[in-house]
Amino acid sequence: MSESPSAELLTEAATVAAQALAAIAAAGELESLAAVRARYAGKNGALKGLLKAISGVPKEDRPSVGAEVNRLAAHVEAALEARKAILESADAEGPTDPAFDPTLPGTRLPEGSVHPVSIVMDEIRAIFTRMGFDEASGPEVEDAWHNFDALNIPAGHPAREPTDQFFVENGLLLRSQTSTVQIRVMESRKPPLRVFAPGRVYRPDTVDARHLYAFHQVEGLVVDEGISFADLKSCINSFARSMYGIDVVTRFRPHNFPFTEVSAELDVRCPSCGGDDAPRGTPGRCATCGGEGWIEVLGCGMVHPRVLELVGYDPERWTGFAFGLGVERVAMRRWHLDDVRMLEDNDVRFLRQFR
């Protein structure tokens, strides 16, 4: 089927305009530019021919076809003028500065480096991606449902105190944990699922060597039929081996979180001192564990049946586990930083060490 006369003309106009623009860009001196101008925009040029051809298209198409051909012609005209200005100024400058030596090396630009928090985050991301987790994300400004209610933190719970949160307005707040993403994922997807969610969280802590008001967490969530605490342990232990080495020794300590039951914290035997007969609490004994022999890595637990119910999953059919870890804490231990503010200050003298 052949095209309508209007469509044919528009195609031709676009082709001619593209050829004209290429020829203009390639014109190296004013004489060749003048030849290009004559060929396309001159009295007998290709664009003039197209403008004449408009009278041959059906009457009802003429206004729109005419507008488009005129627009292309104006565009070519503008490109001709711009190129002319460039060539004229190059002419005015005369021959290239004889002192310019194109064989000398150029000016070296400062090279950036990856921020230590990003280094750790990327490692964690790589580990969980390898284990078949999808990456998920959620908003940093959250509502009370996702930050509290759906996580089994009821009204009146001390964690909801205004002094413990950055409330914005209309009951919205800066999320205090990435667990909010667990709820958002479960609300929007059907199980089974296996996701991790790295992100920034906010708490109104006074900034000191150990605290920031904004820091990073990585959250993880697995929901499927028949998931048990054994799955949690095997998954978390695999993560610890990938992160701290195949010989890492782990221990799970009972803990309490509102959104998991049972809950635990994972410690790993200090990778620096090996935890060897380090007297408990001896200060300065080991830069990594402070003489504790163990370092706390993450919080975890089986997703509370109430949380599953609140997002509309049947807790009789589905079970799951969740975990969350602080990224800055991992970075501090890894590089023996005694002040978390170093990760926040963006001081290049500090950051350029992480190449």
Ligand SMILES: [Zn+2]
């Ligand atoms: Zn140690």
